[in-house]
Each structure stands twice: as structure tokens, then as C-alpha cells.
Amino acid sequence: MRATMLAGLLMAACLSTVGVSTAAGATPAEIGRIKTVTGVASVVRGKAVLPATAGQLLQVSDVLKTGAGGRVGITFIDNSRFAVGPNSSIALSAFEFNDTTHAGRSLTTVNRGTLAVVSGQIAHENKDAMRVRTPTSLLAARGTRFVVDVGP
Amino acid sequence: MTAAAAGAMKGRASLALCLCLPLALGACASGRVALLAGEGGAPTGGVAVFDPKSEAERGQLTAPNTEAALGAGAVRPRPLSANYDALLSAMPAPPQVFTLYFVEGTTQIAPESAVTLEALRKAITPASDIQITGHTDTTGDAASNDKLSLDRAVEVRAALAAAGLPVGEAKVTGRGERDLKVQTADGVSEPANRRVEVIVR
Numbered sequence: 001m002r003a004t005m006l007a008g009l010l011m012a013a014c015l016s017t018v019g020v021s022t023a024a025g026a027t028p029a030e031i032g033r034i035k036t037v038t039g040v041a042s043v044v045r046g047k048a049v050l051p052a053t054a055g056q057l058l059q060v061s062d063v064l065k066t067g068a069g070g071r072v073g074i075t076f077i078d079n080s081r082f083a084v085g086p087n088s089s090i091a092l093s094a095f096e097f098n099d100t101t102h103a104g105r106s107l108t109t110v111n112r113g114t115l116a117v118v119s120g121q122i123a124h125e126n127k128d129a130m131r132v133r134t135p136t137s138l139l140a141a142r143g144t145r146f147v148v149d150v151g152p
Numbered sequence: 153m154t155a156a157a158a159g160a161m162k163g164r165a166s167l168a169l170c171l172c173l174p175l176a177l178g179a180c181a182s183g184r185v186a187l188l189a190g191e192g193g194a195p196t197g198g199v200a201v202f203d204p205k206s207e208a209e210r211g212q213l214t215a216p217n218t219e220a221a222l223g224a225g226a227v228r229p230r231p232l233s234a235n236y237d238a239l240l241s242a243m244p245a246p247p248q249v250f251t252l253y254f255v256e257g258t259t260q261i262a263p264e265s266a267v268t269l270e271a272l273r274k275a276i277t278p279a280s281d282i283q284i285t286g287h288t289d290t291t292g293d294a295a296s297n298d299k300l301s302l303d304r305a306v307e308v309r310a311a312l313a314a315a316g317l318p319v320g321e322a323k324v325t326g327r328g329e330r331d332l333k334v335q336t337a338d339g340v341s342e343p344a345n346r347r348v349e350v351i352v353r
Binding site: 033035036038047054055071073074075077079081082083084085088099100101110114116118119128129133134135136137138140141142143144146147148149150151 | 168182183184185186187188189190194195197198199200201202203204207210212216222223224234236238239240241242243244246247258279283285300304323325326329330349351353
């Protein structure tokens with residue numbers, strides 16, 4: 001019973017939005033933007049499914065989805081960068097960055113597929129603050145370039 | 153094995169099953185993490201792996217071109233087994249950084265930085281995401297340097313706008329004396345620290 005509850009909590013933590021928006025009622029802040037799109041890719045924002053396009057602004061809790069052969073390149077406001085591979089579902093679960101102090105943290109959830117990461121100022125100036133969650137693990141960037149491959 | 157130990161193991165196994173089933177539904181594949189060499193000769197760094205619940209560290213990768221399976225248990229680094237060239241082809245180019253310098257205590261762009269303004273005119277396109285960040289040296293107090301650094305960044309935005317560049321959505325900030333290019337004691341006039349960095353993504 002306890003285990004089931006824990007599992008439920010874990011799942012909720014995985015699926016729900018952990019991000020904190022800026023001021024109440026304000027337009028959600030831009031955390032990054034899509035630079036390149038190949039093949040079929042979309043941005044899921046709440047109930048809306050938007051086709052991914054170069055130049056598109058991204059917000060906390062957006063979910064990137066790619067089809068077979070789909071790829072997306074993203075830059076973030078802390079200078080970190082992502083390459084999302086085919087057949088992927090990747091949630092921008094949390095992202096906070098103060099561009100004056102460089103304090104911040106981020107959490108990206110790789111539900112399936114592949115994600116290549118080049119870390120930026122969040123990881124550079126806050127220990128273990130740039131995190132990637134997979135179905136079985138939690139990762140922290142302590143340097144520059146890595147790939148998380150969760151599979152189908 | 154005692155009956156109690158066997159019971160405990162069985163309990164653990166069913167706990168693992170309970171945790172796995174609702175989470176997974178097909179996504180229970182443990183996957184892997186690969187650490188690549190730093191881009192363009194940059195240091196490699198590392199990536200740490202934690203238990204998602206307890207956040208206990210399972211280990212980390214620190215050597216370039218190594219990977220580890222993701223799942224329960226300690227991280228066991230092994231040589232890279234996959235090629236990620238196709239994935240990395242989608243990685244956006246690194247942001248370009250342009251630095252402009254200033255006359256001491258002012259928001260006046262130093263004459264030698266005119267060439268940098270010219271380079272920015274060529275680098276910025278309507279698709280660019282632009283961050284303009286001002287800095288000061290350590291003369292003056294921290295609060296006035298916060299203001300001066302922001303004023304310098306605003307001045308650079310104005311110069312770029314005057315050149316007809318699309319900087320209306322550029323993010324403009326001042327970091328005061330927090331991020332010195334050249335480390336100095338407090339109260340030191342240092343031309344290299346009186347600067348604005350323009351990042352073009």
C-alpha cells in the first residue's frame with residue numbers, strides 16, 4: 001500500500017509541472033527557443049499541440065515530442081543547448097535562471113528517446129543544479145556535453 | 153538463507169515491481185548516459201547519477217567517451233558503444249560572444265570597439281536571440297556599479313538599434329562588478345573589466 005502510494009507520488013512528480021513561473025498572472029517567461037527542426041516535431045503546451053518551428057519561444061513545462069526521424073535543436077537563456085533525437089518525449093519540467101546573479105536550477109524529464117545536452121551557466125555556477133530525470137535515475141550535469149538515451 | 157531473509161528479499165522485489173509498473177508502462181527500459189568529449193576542445197567535465205528517490209549518488213562519469221547503464225546500483229563506466237553524430241547534428245551552434253569596452257566611469261563605447269559593433273551588424277539576424285550584459289571594474293561601490301553596468305548595456309542596445317538591428321526583444325542586464333574578466337582587488341581601474349558582452353544565440 002505504502003509502496004503503491006510512493007509510486008503514485010513518484011509518477012506525479014514525473015508528470016506534473018515542477019516549474020515556478022515568474023510573477024503571478026504574468027506571461028510565462030521565455031526560457032529558450034527552438035533553433036532547428038528536422039522531420040516531425042511538436043511542442044505540447046497544456047492542452048495545445050503546436051508544430052515545432054525554428055524561432056519558437058519555449059516556456060517552463062513545455063513538452064517536446066518528435067516522431068521517427070524528427071530532431072529539434074534548442075538554445076536556453078543560460079547558454080545551455082539541447083539536441084532532441086527521434087521518437088522522443090522530453091519535458092522542460094523546471095527552469096529558473098537569474099541573469100544578474102546566474103543563480104538558477106533546471107530539471108528536464110526524458111520520458112523516452114534521446115537527448116544530447118551541452119550545459120550552460122546554471123550548471124557552471126550552481127553545483128548539481130542542472131538536472132535530468134529519466135524513468136529510473138536522476139542525473140546532474142557537472143560539465144559540458146552528455147547524452148541521455150532512455151530508449152523507446 | 154533464512155526464511156526471514158527470503159521474505160525480506162521477496163518484499164523488496166515486489167516493492168521494485170510496484171515502483172516500476174505504474175512509472176513505466178513500456179518505459180521501464182533503464183537506458184544509459186554517455187559523457188562526450190567537451191565541444192571544440194573544451195574540458196570534458198562530468199555527469200553524476202543519483203537514485204531518483206533518495207538522491208543518493210550512484211556514481212559519475214568523468215572520462216570522455218564513456219557511458220553507463222541507468223538503473224539501480226552503482227555507476228559502472230564503460231567505453232562508448234553508440235555513435236551520436238546524427239543526434240549531435242541537431243545541436244545548435246555555440247552562442248557567439250562579442251565584447252565592447254568603455255571609457256572609465258562612463259557609458260561611452262571605447263573607440264577601438266567600433267570594429268566589434270561592425271561585427272555585430274553582420275552577426276545579428278531576425279532569428280537571433282540576443283543577450284546584452286554590462287560589467288564594470290571595481291572602482292566605485294557595488295550599487296553604483298550595478299547601475300553603471302546596466303546603463304552600459306542599454307547604451308549598446310541603443311547603438312545596435314540605431315544601426316537598424318532587430319534588438320527590440322534583446323535581454324538587457326547589468327552584472328556590476330560580479331564577473332570580472334581580469335581579477336583585481338576592490339577599487340582598481342581595469343579597462344578589460346569595463347565591458348558589455350553581447351551574446352548572439
